[in-house]
Amino acid sequence: MALFEVSGYKKYCELREQILPAGLTHLVDRTNHYSFGTKTQEFAVPPGVDASGFLKSCNHDGGVCIEMNHGTTTLAFKFKHGVIVAVDSRASAGNYLDSTDANKVIEINAYLLGTMSGSAADCQYWERLLAKECRLYRLRNNHRISVAAASKLLSNMMVGYRGMGLSMGSMICGWDKQGPGLYYVDDNGTRLSGRMFSTGCGNSYAYGVVDSGYREDMTVEEAYELGRRGITHATHRDAYSGGVVNMYHMREDGWIKVCQDDVSELIHQYRKGMF
């Protein structure tokens, strides 16, 4: 850049070499979080640590084994009037209940929601970073980011840390110019677009209930009931899911929070024929 050179501005790396002795520069001013630089993508990894090698040594039988628990049930499905997102609220740490009212839905902006399953820390951090990137996109490009692009951003973050032990299964739900959008993104880089997804260790139970009760032309109330039923029946069977059903409805003019119902009360309402 000609003006840059003419103005006598010193390059940052030259300035730094004058201040710091050579050899230590790699430790100072390293990127301390993930950032989509315009020239290079930077990944914050502690210096000297080989995360994927360390994890491989922790994963063979007979030795030390780190097992990630995915205690949760979340589900989301598209229908005629938008997207329904329903999650449980139990946070488990091994066999101990950390919290009964965890919030597993992150409100990225008025038109985007993200769900969390897997490691709570990973989900909260990366989805909050996604919220920052979505806001920057809006400011730079003067229009809202599409659901496809937002999910691709999150998926690329996951791919960058492939093999280093991230644990996140998330659904990105939103409404953009193409209509309602639903994407499943997870820690090994999978990104799928679809009509219905469920994540967490209770996902199979939720799939059973929602698949058998789903109709494209449901009314809004029927869809709310289906979401509630999916989570409630999954929490009934899965030991690591429970608490309350937090339900959101993504509509054309943004999302609304529908309800927060205790599953133990719901299961007794449904008990006829069950037990």
Added chain:
Amino acid sequence: MEYLIGIQGPDFVLVAADNVAASSIIQMKHDYDKMFKLSEKILLLCVGEAGDTVQFAEYIQKNVQLYKMRNGYELSPSAAANFTRKNLADYLRSRTPYHVNLLLAGYDDTDGPGLYYMDYLSSLAKAPFAAHGYGAYLTLSILDRYYRPDLSRDEAVDLLKKCAEELNKRFILNLPSFTVRLIDKEGIHDLEKLTLGAK
């Protein structure tokens, strides 16, 4: 779990892939497309570890398109296959190898149709027919028995149906439908999805 198959004829290549995107025991999608269009006459079929497949295939796809933008003409199928293999080989002994199995099918205006088999250890073989996945153990012998180099398009589709029926009969996992595409000198054509009912 996943299945890819390719059959080369005298002036076309027929390819098919199953439509299931699975995660442990759950089918997350029933209509997932595992074929990536590299150029007007080249398709890359990609299966393997979740995440790796899409990342690697999109990387190859964008680089093939970049070649066309820079040079004004497209890579031939043989060149694209060797480029893909080179990338697989380069990443094989790195900290993040790509665990993907590929079939590359294309039509070259000078050399005619070509089908290339690649696996995650970056081997490359040009073959008249090929398959990937557990289903290959059941269907390669069918291809050996009934393949002829002068198959017509209908005969090739019938051979593909024979393979799909064998999977439906003997393969323990459910693969209800397959995307089928045909590449010839006119380009890539979508054929009717192959769906098999319960046996």
